[in-house]
Amino acid sequence: MKKLKIAIQKSGRLSDDSVKLFKACGIKFEVGKSKLMSESKNFPAEFLFLRDDDIPGYVADGVADVGIVGDNVLVEHECHVNRVKSLGFSKCRLSLAVSRDVDYSGVSYFEGKSIATSYPNILGKFLKENGVNAQIHFISGSVEIAPGIGLAEGVCDIVSTGGTLLSNGLKEVEPIFNSEAILIANNSLSKEKLELLDRIVFRMNAVQTADTxxxxxxxxxxxxxxxxxxxxxxxxxxxxxxxxxxxxxxxxxxxxxxxxxxxxxxxxxxxxxxxxxxxxxxxxx
Ligand code: ATP
Ligand code: MG
Missing domain, CATH: 3.30.70.120 (Alpha-Beta Plaits)
Structure with a gap:
């Protein structure tokens, strides 16, 4: 029997809830710090533990059949995959933020300014929709320090409580994208694998309905x-x-x-x- 290859984040803000969800669906597998792969003992599935950024691409290419990833990463990477279901955890938003002492009046503040972000596609689309011309500086991490070191006047980054922004002397001024974890699948799964996916979705729905x-x-x-x-x-x-x-x-x-x-x-x-x-x-x- 073919196994469904499921990609989840190895270690980060999606990992615990992803593992918890599959366990609540009665799918047993081992999770270990050094493990990159784990086969379920009671369901035809094999889990791959990856960096979240790689998950949309692997699912699009068929290296993995399904995966769980944040909508922010999915949309940013523009991969062609099937969005199977929103999962309701790892909720956060992408927001524009500026130094606390800026007297912010609206999006036009960013006209002609530079903005540091790890999400150039989502930010670019937002700026275009709002008719703002700004320079986008791509940085892969620690975006919040950019204004402090004079790299950019604003940042566009993930916010959940705003604590990180605050401790870097920044304030959130413009939420631009709401995200949560999404179950995605390859667009051309075999009939056999689609059946396995259906079984998982059925179980996830039962767990989610019970929670509410x-x-x-x-x-x-x-x-x-x-x-x-x-x-x-x-x-x-x-x-x-x-x-x-x-x-x-x-x-x-x-x-x-x-x-x-x-x-x-x-x-x-x-x-x-x-x-x-x-x-x-x-x-x-
Ligand atoms: P990796 O090492 O896998 O690349 P990462 O550092 O890029 O991990 P995490 O910080 O673990 O990513 O975040 C993973 C996803 O969780 C984000 O893409 C986002 O969808 C969501 N997320 C990020 N920060 C928060 C937060 N503060 N609260 C809730 N969800 C968040
Ligand atoms: Mg990442």
């Missing part, structure tokens, strides 16, 4: 059940079982995390008691 839902159990007087279940959309409909206490029932259902608190508060106001909220490990529709 909670299993809720509560007790309510029978005359309140109808109102309560109206705001309680379950996977199909809630399960209702009578309690030993006369006139009361127990209601079980699944709630979405996003509107969870509003729904719980409303149910309490309608007479629900003894509310239990339980995390769900996997959820399959």
């Amino acid at each position: 839902h909670k299993y809720v159990l509560l007790n309510a007087p029978n005359d309140k059940i109808e109102r309560i279940i109206n705001i309680m959309p379950g996977m199909k409909s809630p399960t209702i079982t009578p309690l030993a206490k006369e006139g009361w029932s127990s209601i079980h259902s699944v709630l979405k995390e996003s509107d969870f608190w509003e729904n719980i508060e409303a149910m309490r106001n309608m007479g629900a008691e003894g509310i239990l909220v339980i995390p769900i490990e996997k959820m399959i529709f």
Whole structure:
């Protein structure tokens, strides 16, 4: 049986969550500091541990069949791959930043100035769209020091909290690209490998849905059940079982995390008691 070759970052901000996701999908493999490759024992997959910058190219060339990479790196490298699915982790943004004491008025500030970045393509496209002519200085790392050493007047770099910018005397002025981890695949996978990918995506969907839902159990007087279940959309409909206490029932259902608190508060106001909220490990529709 052909194995699906899966490229993930060896060590960095994508690694832990990538490994965690495959493990949550029940795919077992070993991760070691010196390991460059690892075969799964319980799924026809082989993991390649690479630098994130190399992943889009390897997947495009078919050296790897699928991979996980930040959208920022994917778009910057302009590789032709299939964007299978957004994964919701390693969220960050690419932003323009300038020295803290600059009185920034808008993008036109950058007209005629120089900007240091590791993302010349994404930045170039942004400047063009905004009709700004600026000089782009490519640096592969430690971009934040560029203004301090007089290399550039601005930088375009990854920001998550802004702490690194701040400690280098910079301030974020213009977010230009939002990124998160993406599952990508080679454009011409064999039927066999596509089937393996489908199995993985099916499992990832189950894990992701479970993460955003909670299993809720509560007790309510029978005359309140109808109102309560109206705001309680379950996977199909809630399960209702009578309690030993006369006139009361127990209601079980699944709630979405996003509107969870509003729904719980409303149910309490309608007479629900003894509310239990339980995390769900996997959820399959
Ligand atoms: P490599 O050695 O593999 O080339 P790297 O140093 O280029 O690693 P990392 O810093 O590990 O890359 O970041 C990998 C990806 O994680 C980035 O391309 C981006 O998508 C995302 N990322 C970067 N910084 C953050 C952050 N502060 N918070 C969340 N996600 C981030
Ligand atoms: Mg890198």
